[in-house]
Amino acid sequence: MDQKVDTRTRILDIAEAAVLEKGFEATSIDEIVAGAEISRGGFFYHFKDKNALARAMLERYIEVENALYDDLFARARELNDDPLHCMLIGLKLLAEMLEEMPTGHPGCVIASTAYQDRLFDEGVRELNRQAILGWRKRFRGMFEEIAKVYEPREPVNMDALGDMVSGVVEGGLVLQRALREHNSASEQIMLFRTFLKLLFAPK
Amino acid sequence: MDQKVDTRTRILDIAEAAVLEKGFEATSIDEIVAGAEISRGGFFYHFKDKNALARAMLERYIEVENALYDDLFARARELNDDPLHCMLIGLKLLAEMLEEMPTGHPGCVIASTAYQDRLFDEGVRELNRQAILGWRKRFRGMFEEIAKVYEPREPVNMDALGDMVSGVVEGGLVLQRALREHNSASEQIMLFRTFLKLLFAPK
DNA sequence: CGTCAACTGGACTCACAGTACAGTGGGGAA
DNA sequence: TTCCCCACTGTACTGTGAGTCCAGTTGACG
Structure with missing residues (x-):
């Protein structure tokens, strides 16, 4: 076949x-x-139509993206057992990976479909939504692990903090596309990393 | 007429x-x-064509957005003279404003055009680019004022930090659209505010 | 040998962008 | 008062891309 x-x-x-x-x-x-x-x-x-193509593409993208995160943070875990350092290493690896990707990053498809909304059917939109909710869950889990060890210096909503990973990546990719600079997304991730370092700094 | x-x-x-x-x-x-x-x-x-319409719309949007930022931070300045507190108040006001906007925020047009790239001509793309560079300059200036008073706890690239305002707003709006939650963008701005509080915290 | 999945190829319809251009109505300058 | 031009209207046309329909072909497998 x-x-x-x-x-x-x-x-x-x-x-x-x-x-x-x-x-x-x-x-x-x-x-x-x-x-x-x-x-x-x-x-x-x-x-069946272009919508079905979009759906299939999104499904593939999300799978690839999830596999990428799995791999990234598994490698980070090998380098350091501490949840905070694991997170920081993972984000560093992500930033490096984004800089090496010349064309685009799967993530941008999320933003792309989000902004062309009515072009797609409910199935595509729901797929998009579930992907982001999946990442929220993934990162919130990791942040909760970190918070068990390092008490946050300021109170934060863990769901929102989980979303911030996706948000910073998406926002960074928007900047990158609009500015025609190839390292905006990785810079934004590195700033987010600084935020986490400060937020979970030992007293 | x-x-x-x-x-x-x-x-x-x-x-x-x-x-x-x-x-x-x-x-x-x-x-x-x-x-x-x-x-x-x-x-x-x-x-002349749809492109000319896009260009005119973007021009109007960017003007409105700039006027909005002018107004927001002018109001913030009235409430507090300190550059850090002025920034924090301004972001709070921005977050509140975003929550009150039911439909959409001008900013999303930036992302929208960035992702439909080839649909537009160079003029539209350049307009987009200049708008983001303008915001970078604006916020970098404000962050430099803050840094004069409060030394940053971690070294940061001021251009990237300036971009982060736009990035967090754009990213937040992408999340908001995709998730169909109306407060994602304001939540993301509030997290960015927490970042600034930690970054410029007095020792 | 038959059949089914995986196509090819061509002829449609429909929606939308964009062009071309002739005509029209009203307000201001001469 | 006339004339002219700005801001349109209206119609008719081309081109492109999505999507439909369908009849026919090819090769693998039972």
Whole structure:
């Protein structure tokens, strides 16, 4: 079924590259079809419409992103057992990774779909929402571990702090795109890291 | 020339509301034309194409946003002369204002255009860029004033810290849109405020 | 040998952006 | 009073891209 590289995956690969480069709306089906060397009929055989494509892309993105976070913080944990230092190392690794990514980062697809809202159906929007809620849960858990060891210097809402990881990444990517600077996102993450250092500083 | 409400302004008003609600691409010219009660010819008399409309909208947005910041921090300054407290009060006011805005905040147009990139011409992109650079300058100046009085607890890049205001707002608005929660942006600003309190805390 | 999944290819419809241009109504300058 | 021009109206057209429909082809497998 997928000896060479199955067509569906090839469509997603081509679409992914195009969307990261110029956005979803600016990417035409004809273009994807040409890139994947299939017919228009072939495209619609795999995806009911552009919405179905968006959904499939988002699903893949979110999986990749989650795997990336898993890997990042697993590596950080190997380097240091302390939850705070693990977090700080993980964020450093994330910042470095973002600087090395020339084109774009999966995260930006979240913002992209969020801002083109009505172009997508409820399924896509809900997927988006669940992804962010998943990251909230993930990071809130980590922050709670940290808070057990280091009492926060100021009271903070742990859900909001969890969201701040996603928020800083998304915001950084917006800045990066608009400014045409390639390190804005990593700079913003490093500032967030400074925040955490101060927030959980031992007395 | 503009006794009732001149047509150009009326077009911009209608377009603004529609774009804030559902995004630029999802807003058709026919729809704007119907809303403003003019003919298609009338629209193209005022705007060469959709790009020109985007540009005019962005220009207006950026002006409004700048006026808003001027006003906010002027009010903050009246309440407290100290640069740090002025900043903290200003951010509080901003957070409150964001919570009261039901639909959307001008800022989101920045992210929106940043992510639909190729849909717009270089003029629009450059406008976007200059707006963010303007805010960087504005907030960097304020942070430098603060740093003169309160030495930062950790070394920070002042440009990046200036950008962080825009980044946190943009990121917060992305979260807010995606999560369908109305207070994410204000929560994120309040966390950023906590960061500043810790960063510039007297020893 | 038949059948089913995975396509190809072509001919549609529809919506929307954008062009072109002829005409019109009203207010100010000559 | 006339004329002119600004701010439109209205119609008709082109082009592009999404999406539909469907008849036909090809190759793997039972």
